[in-house]
Amino acid sequence: MGRLDRAVSALFAALMGLILAIVLCAFEGTSFACKRPFALSQGVMLLLGTAGVALVCAAAARLPAPRRRAFWSLVPWAALFAVQLVLCFHAYFLTGWDSQGVIESAYAIAGGDADIHAAALSLYPNNIPLVLLFAAVLRVVRLLLGNPGLDRCVYVLIAGQCALNTLTGMLVWRLSARTTGSRRLARCVALVYAAFVGLSPWLMIPYSDSMALIFPTAILTVYQAHREGKWGRLAWPLIGLLTGVGYLIKPQAAIVTIAIALLEAIRLPACGRARRWMAHTAATALITALIVGPGAQAMTAASPIALKPERRMGMLHFVMMGLNTATNGTYAWEDVQRSAAEPTREARTQMQIEEIRSRLDAMTPGVMLTHLKKKTLTNYADGTFAWGCEGGFYREWIADKDSVLSPFLKRLIRTDDALFQVPLTGLHSVWLALLLGCALCGAAYTLRGARDRDGVLRAAMLALIGLTMFEWIFEARARYLYLYAPFYVMLGVEGFRQTALRLKGRVRRA
Numbered sequence: 001m002g003r004l005d006r007a008v009s010a011l012f013a014a015l016m017g018l019i020l021a022i023v024l025c026a027f028e029g030t031s032f033a034c035k036r037p038f039a040l041s042q043g044v045m046l047l048l049g050t051a052g053v054a055l056v057c058a059a060a061a062r063l064p065a066p067r068r069r070a071f072w073s074l075v076p077w078a079a080l081f082a083v084q085l086v087l088c089f090h091a092y093f094l095t096g097w098d099s100q101g102v103i104e105s106a107y108a109i110a111g112g113d114a115d116i117h118a119a120a121l122s123l124y125p126n127n128i129p130l131v132l133l134f135a136a137v138l139r140v141v142r143l144l145l146g147n148p149g150l151d152r153c154v155y156v157l158i159a160g161q162c163a164l165n166t167l168t169g170m171l172v173w174r175l176s177a178r179t180t181g182s183r184r185l186a187r188c189v190a191l192v193y194a195a196f197v198g199l200s201p202w203l204m205i206p207y208s209d210s211m212a213l214i215f216p217t218a219i220l221t222v223y224q225a226h227r228e229g230k231w232g233r234l235a236w237p238l239i240g241l242l243t244g245v246g247y248l249i250k251p252q253a254a255i256v257t258i259a260i261a262l263l264e265a266i267r268l269p270a271c272g273r274a275r276r277w278m279a280h281t282a283a284t285a286l287i288t289a290l291i292v293g294p295g296a297q298a299m300t301a302a303s304p305i306a307l308k309p310e311r312r313m314g315m316l317h318f319v320m321m322g323l324n325t326a327t328n329g330t331y332a333w334e335d336v337q338r339s340a341a342e343p344t345r346e347a348r349t350q351m352q353i354e355e356i357r358s359r360l361d362a363m364t365p366g367v368m369l370t371h372l373k374k375k376t377l378t379n380y381a382d383g384t385f386a387w388g389c390e391g392g393f394y395r396e397w398i399a400d401k402d403s404v405l406s407p408f409l410k411r412l413i414r415t416d417d418a419l420f421q422v423p424l425t426g427l428h429s430v431w432l433a434l435l436l437g438c439a440l441c442g443a444a445y446t447l448r449g450a451r452d453r454d455g456v457l458r459a460a461m462l463a464l465i466g467l468t469m470f471e472w473i474f475e476a477r478a479r480y481l482y483l484y485a486p487f488y489v490m491l492g493v494e495g496f497r498q499t500a501l502r503l504k505g506r507v508r509r510a
Helices: 002-024 043-059 070-091 097-109 117-121 125-145 149-178 185-198 214-227 233-248 251-266 274-302 313-324 332-339 345-361 365-378 405-413 418-447 452-471 478-509
Strands: none
Touching: 002 043, 002 233, 002 251, 002 365, 002 418, 043 185, 043 332, 043 418, 070 117, 070 149, 070 185, 070 251, 097 125, 097 149, 117 125, 117 478, 125 149, 125 233, 125 274, 149 185, 149 214, 149 274, 149 418, 149 452, 149 478, 185 405, 185 418, 185 478, 214 233, 214 251, 214 452, 214 478, 233 251, 233 274, 251 452, 251 478, 274 478, 313 332, 313 452, 332 418, 365 452, 365 478, 418 452
16 A cells, blocks of 8 residues: 555656646747736746745744634634625626526526526536526525626625635645644645635636535545544445535536545555445445436426537537647637537537547647647646636626725736736746645655555545546646645645655754
């Protein structure tokens, strides 16, 4: 088990180091999708981000120990939630692209004056659970407030995402403390999370990226409790439940569960519990399958959405787009047209298989490596997770709430405004530092002896390896990494802590 655990850590260190090297060395000379015009070089931003994270961690380490009562530990998170509500209220807007179809469909189902985007939902039925969830929330809103209008309904959804974001921060804070035994580290993780994820502008976009943020962290939290002997037989069914619901909102949410299952399989030779592993895996898979299969079908059948099942794009469509060198593996309108033109699902699947085979055959090893490099830059060379890069992003601005804060905040989040360089530079600097910290974390856990409680962090490492591979295979999108941002924060900060501990040990020995 020790060697395999270290192999996971070594692979993670190598992958994060490779990604960071690509961003640092290939950014300037490479043309790729959604490339940002940064005011500073990547190297300078890495230094700034590392210094910033180090200062935050140093400040957190010197904070007085929090009181034992749960009430006082919740106060900072309540403050973060309040700040999120205020900032979003003064700056939010109505966006376009897929989010518009989801919101307007939900608003129409809830009785509002909008249309159900049945044609788009037939192409991408994976958005239907989110539509129905939003519709249920908006029904309650309309029941309590009458008809507040689409813009106010959108803010209610945003407020819900703020609550989920804050709750995710609380989970990752607790998870860090339990897995490392360091409350100081947990405070560092909490502060970095609040700055990097808690104040992310993606809070203002009601869509699957922000709605699914809590699921990977919640799944890992249940797994950590299981490893401590808590929850008993309920742990694995609960993981299956969270995985199934998370998958319905964002398929990438299931990657951490796959990582956990693989990690538990790695431990089999050492613990000799193959039957127990099979039982746990079967329980998780069964509940997940019931939710994703019959559960989703029953939910869709009971909804008022008039779907055309034959129009479904299918998973292979996203693999086909991921191999499109003309768009660097991102969204390709031509591929959408080709898939949509096929009259049946069978014909569409056959066309997609043939096109995937054709694109693979046309790629030499050099072309494939260049393509993967560009996809890596598209995914990882933007600490804002490609904020503002979707089509029709700023579709309609809500009227300013005041004459000072609203105009200022809107300038900060507009990609065509000079002030956008401030959050862009700040967030990307922290992102580069976290990638460095992740590489250092993998290296530290490769060198240290295997410990039982390290398993949760190694599951997080394996999940990020799987996420990266997922984005290499399927459509490239930086925002697809967002729901695993808490993992990058937790592992990145732990990497800096491990490095500092080793440096201190060497200084003392010298």
